[in-house]
Amino acid sequence: MQEELLKLIYDYAIKVKMPDYSFMEKLINIVKTYDNLDKYILEFELKDEDENDKKILGNYNGSSKKITVYQLQILKCLKDKNYNFTILERNFFNCVIFVQVILHEISHAIQYKMIESNNSSLETYILKSALANYDQEIVTEMFKHGYSINQVKIYMELQEKARKNNKKINYNIAPQERLAQINSYQKLEDILENIKNAIPMLFRYIKLMKYENLLLGYEFSKNSISSPTFKYFRDSNDLNRFSKFGWYTNDVEKLLNNLQCRYDLNERLKLGLLVQDREYDEFRRNLKKGIL
Numbered sequence: 653m654q655e656e657l658l659k660l661i662y663d664y665a666i667k668v669k670m671p672d673y674s675f676m677e678k679l680i681n682i683v684k685t686y687d688n689l690d691k692y693i694l695e696f697e698l699k700d701e702d703e704n705d706k707k708i709l710g711n712y713n714g715s716s717k718k719i720t721v722y723q724l725q726i727l728k729c730l731k732d733k734n735y736n737f738t739i740l741e742r743n744f745f746n747c748v749i750f751v752q753v754i755l756h757e758i759s760h761a762i763q764y765k766m767i768e769s770n771n772s773s774l775e776t777y778i779l780k781s782a783l784a785n786y787d788q789e790i791v792t793e794m795f796k797h798g799y800s801i802n803q804v805k806i807y808m809e810l811q812e813k814a815r816k817n818n819k820k821i822n823y824n825i826a827p828q829e830r831l832a833q834i835n836s837y838q839k840l841e842d843i844l845e846n847i848k849n850a851i852p853m854l855f856r857y858i859k860l861m862k863y864e865n866l867l868l869g870y871e872f873s874k875n876s877i878s879s880p881t882f883k884y885f886r887d888s889n890d891l892n893r894f895s896k897f898g899w900y901t902n903d904v905e906k907l908l909n910n911l912q913c914r915y916d917l918n919e920r921l922k923l924g925l926l927v928q929d930r931e932y933d934e935f936r937r938n939l940k941k942g943i944l
């Protein structure tokens with residue numbers, strides 16, 4: 653897959669051609685085939701901009717399974733960014749930014765595939781909690797306790813309404829957004845790995861963006877670092893959903909310890925879980941020094 657995607661990017665970058673509908677179509681089809689996403693990407697569209705929110709670059713609709721990418725918005729982004737790229741890097745950059753937006757939206761399609769699977773990872777559980785229209789576990793419990801189909805339906809509709817009203821997503825802490833950013837930059841890194849020596853500054857930029865997104869949403873408060881994912885669920889009064897895990901406790905010190913035993917720093921950063929101040933500082937320092 654990586655080679656096919658690299659060839660596509662290369663063809664456009666070398667001809668100094670801006671990605672168009674055909675580019676988007678080819679890219680989506682390559683990933684769709686490779687990741688078995690036929691059921692999860694039904695349509696896609698390239699538009700100038702979103703009428704309601706001019707700032708968004710792309711969108712994946714979980715109900716209609718449609719990806720929309722807004723090219724005018726992406727072009728504006730390109731103008732704003734001025735790095736010390738060589739001409740070759742600049743030409744690649746113009747393509748790569750498009751690719752990142754499309755890969756971000758494809759990541760959302762992959763997330764929907766994950767939450768419908770039997771995968772029992774913590775990542776899937778977090779995504780399920782953030783994306784599903786209603787809580788499947790509660791529905792199962794309701795049936796077990798003898799609630800009627802109508803009562804369950806009412807519960808599901810209310811949940812869906814609440815989710816729609818709660819449209820404003822905080823992109824810095826929403827796990828589905830952090831993960832889509834991290835995964836799309838990781839994929840880009842994998843695609844460009846083979847030509848990294850020809851585009852060193854651009855390759856470094858992509859790596860940096862991945863690390864920046866790993867650190868996104870972490871904040872210092874009272875000398876300790878907050879977890880974006882826990883903050884996200886706390887904000888919607890839904891932190892209790894973690895209590896089913898043996899490692900979960902209200903004691904922050906203990907919680908951090910329990911998580912450290914189970915997940916390494918990279919996994920915790922990716923999932924937006926707790927990290928130690930010292931771990932965070934060291935990660936930042938290494939990032940600045942270019943060690944990572």
Ligand SMILES: [Zn+2]
Pocket residue numbers: 756757760828829832
């Ligand atoms: Zn997104």
